[in-house]
Amino acid sequence: MKRIAILLSLSLLAGCASVQPPAAPTPLFADARFAPPSEQVGADDLFTLSPAMRSYLNSQAFGRQLRQHGQRQGLVHALYSKNDLMLEYESARTRTAAQTFADRSGNCLSLVIMTAAFAKELGMPIRFRSVDVDSTWSRTAGLYLASAHVNISIGSRREAGMRSTDQDDMLLVDFIPQSEAQRIRARELEEEEIVALYLNNRAAEMLVHERLDDAYWWARAAVDKRPGMVPALNTLAVIYDRHGDRALAEQTYRAALEREPENVMVLRNLQPVLAAQGKHAEAQALAQRIAAIEPFPPYHYFDKGMVALREGDYGKARELFEREVKRAPYNDEFRFWLGVSHLKLGDIKDAREQIAKALDTSTRQEMRQVYSAKLAHLRRTGTATGTLIR
Incomplete structure (x- = not known):
């Protein structure tokens, strides 16, 4: 089986400053080669509260949680206790805040998005973070999927003017023990990075279902939102490869490697693309380089x-x-x-x-x-x- 790896951000875990990655070169997009999307592509409504969410926010039960537990703890308790919403973890699809609330389930990025939507409505400051832990691999439809980790922390409304050094005053929302989560290194993410991760996840999910044209438009949106994000560039390159546009795939993989030269996932994806184009010596040299970095790949x-x-x-x-x-x-x-x-x-x-x-x-x-x-x-x-x- 051909090894193609894609990075997803599926886990809820909640810094240092975020650095804007350099822009991707504009020739990476090839709109004319793909059919129009079969659904609306974008994230304009990612954090939008549905009428049902607003009704819940104004309910007596929700208000009681805030009074009993305080603003931050009350929000988390209302959303994640087993007595009220009864949310389930489900990783098959990345949802908007409204979809997560309606379905009462979602992967962890979806749960981060829904939590952020409620916190925003309540005027609470929020922080998104990418957590430095080993990726979790899964395999489906010929794709190797690496799940990265993000989380969210919440401040009280009175802390809206806090400085970036006030992270200790934020409440970490996590599915791993608080003591463990607080020890793990993390990088603060900007909101547009969370949006790009959502778009990239949707692209990967389209790929799993072999909806190649839709996958392209979702990946394009992710790269457009955050041009230097390596996972999004990698996903776009995988789409080109599966579409038979190997020169474009190579170009896009190389754009990703300009940002992260030792990214093994991108290197592994590039190697067969080189071989398929007859660049056997370069492909063999790259295979040796990969083996030196990671001799025993996932699975x-x-x-x-x-x-x-x-x-x-x-x-x-x-x-x-x-x-x-x-x-x-x-x-x-x-x-x-x-x-x-x-x-x-x-x-x-x-x-x-x-x-x-x-x-x-x-x-x-x-x-x-x-x-x-x-x-x-x-x-x-x-x-x-x-x-x-x-």
Whole structure:
């Protein structure tokens, strides 16, 4: 399978100054090569409150939360407690604030956007941050998707005139323990960067569904919003590659590498594009450079583990899956197949544990349903059966 990597920003986690990246060269766009979008493309309504959101904001229940917990804690408690909205984490689609509220679910970027929309309406200062943690990889439709992390922090209305050094007075909104989140290095993001990340996510989601023309317009909007953002340039280049416009893909990858010369994701994407254009010596040299930077790419041990599993070497499969889980402990796919290897070896208790962890770490509703059903079956039977393999 051809390895194509795209960076998404899907996780809610909430600095230093943000630096405006240099502009991308204008020849990167190729509008005439793509059909018009099938839906409205843009982010004008990204933070817009719907009538239902305004009604909730003015409700007695919401007002009670603010009175009981204070302005900032009250907002977070109202949005994220299990007793009211009952929001669910769901990573398949990046939503606007209004869509997240209506669906009562969203990935973490969507939840950041919705939180920001309510805070803005209440006059609270907000800060967006990109958090310096290892990317989480997933794979679908021939795409390797790396999930980056962003978060939000909120100040009280009376702090609206605070200086940039007042970050300690902000309330961090996060899905990881506060003590851990506060130790992680982070870079402050401007709001237009959050907008560009949203547009880039939508482009990647269009790619997953093989809607190439729509993907182009979303990626174009992301690059137009934040011309030097490497993830957006990378996504645009992937679209060109899949569209057969390899010269444009190469040009766009190189524009991204001018900003981040050691970006392995972009380098890996560029290498087959060079080979496809007959630039074999350059492609080979680039492959050697990539191997020196990252000798074992994402899914390296997992793919070998799947081969071992198919060949019936369950002990080797378990060892390889364990190595991949050690590198990416929150990847539900890795956890599930580690559970399968335990099951094949007759280790029922360990199999249950790993599949339960797959259920706990999954960010997609359909996969949570699959894991839940398989785990329930395993608990009922308590035996190793072939029906667990999907």
